[in-house]
Amino acid sequence: MPAPVKPRPRGRTALLIAAAAVLGIAGGTAVGYGVQADRVPTPLPALSQPNLVYPAKALPADKVPDPLPVSQDRQLKTDGDLRELLVKRPSGARKPPFPLQSEGWVTLDEYARWFDSEGYMFEQLVEADIRRIAGADWEQGRHRQVSVRLVQFRSSAQLGASDHASGQLDYMPYDKDGAGNEGDPIKGSGNGRYFLYKVENKPGYLPLHHARAIAQRGDIMLDIHIYDTSPISKKDIRTLAERQLERL
Numbered sequence: 318m319p320a321p322v323k324p325r326p327r328g329r330t331a332l333l334i335a336a337a338a339v340l341g342i343a344g345g346t347a348v349g350y351g352v353q354a355d356r357v358p359t360p361l362p363a364l365s366q367p368n369l370v371y372p373a374k375a376l377p378a379d380k381v382p383d384p385l386p387v388s389q390d391r392q393l394k395t396d397g398d399l400r401e402l403l404v405k406r407p408s409g410a411r412k413p414p415f416p417l418q419s420e421g422w423v424t425l426d427e428y429a430r431w432f433d434s435e436g437y438m439f440e441q442l443v444e445a446d447i448r449r450i451a452g453a454d455w456e457q458g459r460h461r462q463v464s465v466r467l468v469q470f471r472s473s474a475q476l477g478a479s480d481h482a483s484g485q486l487d488y489m490p491y492d493k494d495g496a497g498n499e500g501d502p503i504k505g506s507g508n509g510r511y512f513l514y515k516v517e518n519k520p521g522y523l524p525l526h527h528a529r530a531i532a533q534r535g536d537i538m539l540d541i542h543i544y545d546t547s548p549i550s551k552k553d554i555r556t557l558a559e560r561q562l563e564r565l
Contacts, residue, residue, distance in 0.1 A: 445477035482533035530558035
């Protein structure tokens with residue numbers, strides 16, 4: 318059995334070393350002051366900078382740059398009606414039997430119920446200064462269900478959207494709670510990825526296939542889910558994620 322590690326004694330030797338260190342610092346400081354006192358003072362640059370003053374007159378109207386168009390001004394886009402940035406429902410898709418009650422708005426408690434630890438997720442999003450959530454749901458084919466969520470955070474010291482996306486991406490490679498794989502990158506996104514889960518088979522139920530896409534752009538985190546009893550192709554989830562990302 319290895320001997321226990323003991324704390325270093327703080328007796329007479331330690332006090333002598335500490336005293337020598339203090340004397341060394343004091344001596345060095347005194348020499349530094351002496352050298353500085355013997356030097357010729359160096360003049361400081363002038364505080365006024367004539368080349369940095371504002372123009373006396375405003376620019377003529379014909380030389381004032383035009384404001385950014387809405388397509389290039391992201392803040393103007395995201396500060397408007399967030400629901401207008403949701404990807405459009407594809408042709409032939411149907412409204413779900415239980416549509417969102419708030420016409421495209423998702424409450425925080427509704428979104429938190431998507432997660433196993435809904436109380437923890439609710440608290441985390443509140444602390445991250447969540448602003449609002451927009452959502453769109455539809456059905457396709459016989460059993461396919463699609464859910465799109467845009468989770469927006471307020472501009473603050475915390476990186477709410479980035480942290481939320483990272484938190485979701487972190488556990489996706491694991492089998493227990495995630496998809497069990499590393500996923501694939503979403504084109505046009507720095508951190509976005511899409512995933513195909515392993516098919517879930519339970520006695521008495523149809524097979525359940527699941528795909529998910531997660532990405533972040535600015536103050537918005539996008540969260541997309543597709544469920545189906547038939548296999549979901551990578552192209553389906555990738556195309557949907559790319560279309561949604563292009564609108565942000």
